[in-house]
Amino acid sequence: MKSEKNNLPTLSTSLSPSLLHLYDVSSSIVVIVDVLRATSTIATALFNGAKSIIPVDSVADCIKFGRQMEVITAGERDGKIAEGLKYGNTPLQYTAEFIKGKTLVLTTTNGTKLLHMALSEGARGIITGSFCNLSAVCNYLIEQKKNVILACAGWKDRVNIEDTLFSGAVINRIKNNFSLNCDASQIAETLYLEAQKDLFDFMKDHNASHYQRLMGYGLENDIRFCLTIDNANVLAVYDTGRLIKGN
Amino acid sequence: MKSEKNNLPTLSTSLSPSLLHLYDVSSSIVVIVDVLRATSTIATALFNGAKSIIPVDSVADCIKFGRQMEVITAGERDGKIAEGLKYGNTPLQYTAEFIKGKTLVLTTTNGTKLLHMALSEGARGIITGSFCNLSAVCNYLIEQKKNVILACAGWKDRVNIEDTLFSGAVINRIKNNFSLNCDASQIAETLYLEAQKDLFDFMKDHNASHYQRLMGYGLENDIRFCLTIDNANVLAVYDTGRLIKGN
Numbered sequence: 241m242k243s244e245k246n247n248l249p250t251l252s253t254s255l256s257p258s259l260l261h262l263y264d265v266s267s268s269i270v271v272i273v274d275v276l277r278a279t280s281t282i283a284t285a286l287f288n289g290a291k292s293i294i295p296v297d298s299v300a301d302c303i304k305f306g307r308q309m310e311v312i313t314a315g316e317r318d319g320k321i322a323e324g325l326k327y328g329n330t331p332l333q334y335t336a337e338f339i340k341g342k343t344l345v346l347t348t349t350n351g352t353k354l355l356h357m358a359l360s361e362g363a364r365g366i367i368t369g370s371f372c373n374l375s376a377v378c379n380y381l382i383e384q385k386k387n388v389i390l391a392c393a394g395w396k397d398r399v400n401i402e403d404t405l406f407s408g409a410v411i412n413r414i415k416n417n418f419s420l421n422c423d424a425s426q427i428a429e430t431l432y433l434e435a436q437k438d439l440f441d442f443m444k445d446h447n448a449s450h451y452q453r454l455m456g457y458g459l460e461n462d463i464r465f466c467l468t469i470d471n472a473n474v475l476a477v478y479d480t481g482r483l484i485k486g487n
Numbered sequence: 488m489k490s491e492k493n494n495l496p497t498l499s500t501s502l503s504p505s506l507l508h509l510y511d512v513s514s515s516i517v518v519i520v521d522v523l524r525a526t527s528t529i530a531t532a533l534f535n536g537a538k539s540i541i542p543v544d545s546v547a548d549c550i551k552f553g554r555q556m557e558v559i560t561a562g563e564r565d566g567k568i569a570e571g572l573k574y575g576n577t578p579l580q581y582t583a584e585f586i587k588g589k590t591l592v593l594t595t596t597n598g599t600k601l602l603h604m605a606l607s608e609g610a611r612g613i614i615t616g617s618f619c620n621l622s623a624v625c626n627y628l629i630e631q632k633k634n635v636i637l638a639c640a641g642w643k644d645r646v647n648i649e650d651t652l653f654s655g656a657v658i659n660r661i662k663n664n665f666s667l668n669c670d671a672s673q674i675a676e677t678l679y680l681e682a683q684k685d686l687f688d689f690m691k692d693h694n695a696s697h698y699q700r701l702m703g704y705g706l707e708n709d710i711r712f713c714l715t716i717d718n719a720n721v722l723a724v725y726d727t728g729r730l731i732k733g734n
Binding site: 255256258259262395396397398399400401404420421422423424426427430431434446447448449450 | 502503505506509642643644645646647648651667668669670671673674677678681693694695696697
């Protein structure tokens with residue numbers, strides 16, 4: 241029984257971008273997790289028919305893309321629409337009416353940077369994950385039968401509650417298909433099991449730093465949307481410079 | 488009410504040495520946490536009358552000290568007695584009969600390195616913490632009324648369960664005396680509240696990596712000792728190159 245388990249692919253959790261280098265990125269599918277709000281926005285835009293999403297590191301690159309191509313440029317810094325960009329990082333904005341058939345160029349404080357980190361470390365595959373597309377992510381990871389790293393974006397390299405919770409939710413669903421030898425994954429699942437009854441209340445009761453930040457901007461609806469399971473349930477796969485809807 | 492809380496010193500948790508630089512070390516007392524087993528051994532040796540403990544980074548430095556001074560040289564690498572050293576990192580070895588009045592020079596895989604990292608980043612004060620001296624640590628931190636960083640040693644920079652649990656135990660006891668704006672601290676406390684009923688069983692049930700490692704060496708008694716609260720309840724303070732018993 242034990243040896244069977246050892247033949248399974250591994251499932252690990254990197255709780256901060258500063259810890260990603262400790263894991264074997266090149267043998268793994270990396271799931272970029274930035275629940276509030278980059279990866280929730282990505283899922284929602286693709287779910288509502290966006291052609292693709294180009295993640296870029298800098299606001300300047302985002303503006304440059306906007307001049308060269310017919311795209312929607314969007315992004316935030318520190319939770320607000322970045323200067324020079326037209327749209328922000330709220331998933332509620334990316335309705336089908338607005339985004340269908342269009343290309344979105346997106347830059348965010350934490351999520352897009354982490355994606356490029358995974359890319360430069362030679363990840364075997366990259367997808368993005370959020371509660372909005374939890375089932376699509378889990379089904380894909382089970383089907384692939386490859387090593388997985390759940391890579392939390394956190395906030396400016398600090399560990400955060402919501403990305404840890406999402407990792408815990410994934411682990412809770414797929415752990416039987418993987419070999420789990422990772423304390424961070426155990427911590428994430430324990431946290432999720434405590435919080436699953438009401439994710440929003442858990443964030444509120446535990447004074448989550450990003451909860452406070454977004455509430456301060458009047459974005460309670462964004463938080464609630466981003467903590468809703470499968471409300472934009474598509475797979476978001478990175479492929480040669482773009483995130484596209486997977487099968 | 489809110490402004491009163493804001494005037495309190497801050498309490499933060501760094502879940503890995505790789506994250507310590509994200510916190511304001513120079514304004515804080517840093518608590519070095521390496522439950523299995525460095526900081527448990529330190530508490531036990533001081534409790535049983537060791538004169539002082541000199542933490543050194545390398546095995547070579549440890550051996551050099553042993554040649555120059557009348558000291559006990561001890562240390563481990565990867566959980567085993569390091570080559571060239573006489574004693575290991577098991578707290579059970581440091582009985583009063585063995586250690587009373589003596590100086591211990593100690594090097595460990597994770598704990599002593601983290602201590603020197605805190606030192607080089609200009610920590611305002613450094614103490615070591617373990618379940619063995621939980622109350623002494625908490626009482627000291629409450630009395631000092633200064634910012635605190637609970638710095639987990641982890642395992643080769645990966646987050647581990649036991650150091651996170653100890654941080655959670657401290658937070659649970661002292662949080663009312665501090666301003667807590669740190670998701671990692673919330674995660675640690677949630678984990679501790681889940682585990683507190685039986686820390687050993689929690690480690691076992693959650694397949695903690697260090698639990699497995701030490702059990703593989705036949706060191707169950709070490710684990711049980713290190714998870715016992717206040718069985719060596721002294722304060723261990725770093726002062727000019729040495730850890731000594733505090734008041």
